[in-house]
Amino acid sequence: MKILITAAEEEELITAKQAYNSLPSETKERLDITFMLTGIGCTSTSYRLTKMLCSSGPFNFALNIGIAGSFTESFPIGSVAMIDKEYFGDLGFETYFGFQTLFDYNALNANSFPFTGGALCCKNIPPEIEKALFSYKRATGVTVQTVSGLPEKKELLKHIFSPEIESMEGAAFFYVCLHEKVQFAEIRSVSNFVGERDRKKWDIPLALDSLREAVRKMLVAL
Numbered sequence: 441m442k443i444l445i446t447a448a449e450e451e452e453l454i455t456a457k458q459a460y461n462s463l464p465s466e467t468k469e470r471l472d473i474t475f476m477l478t479g480i481g482c483t484s485t486s487y488r489l490t491k492m493l494c495s496s497g498p499f500n501f502a503l504n505i506g507i508a509g510s511f512t513e514s515f516p517i518g519s520v521a522m523i524d525k526e527y528f529g530d531l532g533f534e535t536y537f538g539f540q541t542l543f544d545y546n547a548l549n550a551n552s553f554p555f556t557g558g559a560l561c562c563k564n565i566p567p568e569i570e571k572a573l574f575s576y577k578r579a580t581g582v583t584v585q586t587v588s589g590l591p592e593k594k595e596l597l598k599h600i601f602s603p604e605i606e607s608m609e610g611a612a613f614f615y616v617c618l619h620e621k622v623q624f625a626e627i628r629s630v631s632n633f634v635g636e637r638d639r640k641k642w643d644i645p646l647a648l649d650s651l652r653e654a655v656r657k658m659l660v661a662l
Contacts (some may be wrong), residue, residue, distance in 0.1 A: 441662055442472045444502040444622075445655070446489060448480045448609050452506045455648050459656035471662060474499070481585055482528075482612035489616045501566060501623045501662075504613040505655060507647040508628040509587070509606040511598055514577070515630050518646040520654045521579035523626040526560045526611040527601045529582040539596060554618035560611055565625050572661030573627070576654065579604040581628070583611035594635040606634050627654050 447453040453475055460473060476492055478485040493499065508521075515521055532541040543550040543558040550558040559580075582603035588594050597603060605628050617624040631647035632639075 441500050444474050444499045446476045446478050446504050455652040456655045459652050481608050485609040485612040493620045504626040507631040509634040510630040511634050517643045520576045520629045520650050522573050522576045523581040524562045524578045526581045526614045528611045529584040560614035568661045572658045581605045581610045588634050589637050
């Protein structure tokens with residue numbers, strides 16, 4: 441099985457490599473894994489992922505992993521979410537009535553491919569991956585290019601998108617995979633709560649440990 445695993449930062453990708461290295465030899469032998477660093481943000485992710493899929497594909501499955509912020513106590517620090525829906529959180533218009541998405545502003549049909557109701561949805565996940573990651577709760581993600589550091593911004597995103605998880609790459613990953621017709625999934629582990637600017641209250645090591653275990657569990661199932 442040919443698999444592509446992507447992450448925005450090196451420390452995140454290292455967890456996936458560690459998970460792979462911990463597998464039994466017979467499991468490794470049946471997996472053909474490519475690890476790719478996308479870089480931070482939608483622009484870098486879109487460019488590098490598209491180039492990889494077009495030049496080194498076809499891949500049977502693509503996985504985006506990383507740490508992220510949580511909007512809710514339902515996903516506490518150290519927990520893992522399987523993202524089944526993503527929104528571009530800052531793609532739209534500033535108006536007299538506040539921020540409006542492309543769909544609110546009627547600049548784009550909310551059901552024009554690859555969108556469904558204005559969201560990008562994870563579809564047709566291989567059943568073995570669904571089974572392996574069943575213990576992790578599903579979550580809605582919102583992707584922004586400026587990490588939310590103000591209560592007003594946090595509340596705006598919650599009001600418009602009702603997200604549980606915030607990242608800087610998820611929607612771009614969904615967008616490219618849907619266009620390229622590659623089966624995919626996104627796993628995020630929580631390092632902090634959205635809007636918390638005091639990094640002393642973040643727990644990146646715990647989030648990375650949780651991420652490593654989630655990737656290992658998925659690879660064992662394949």
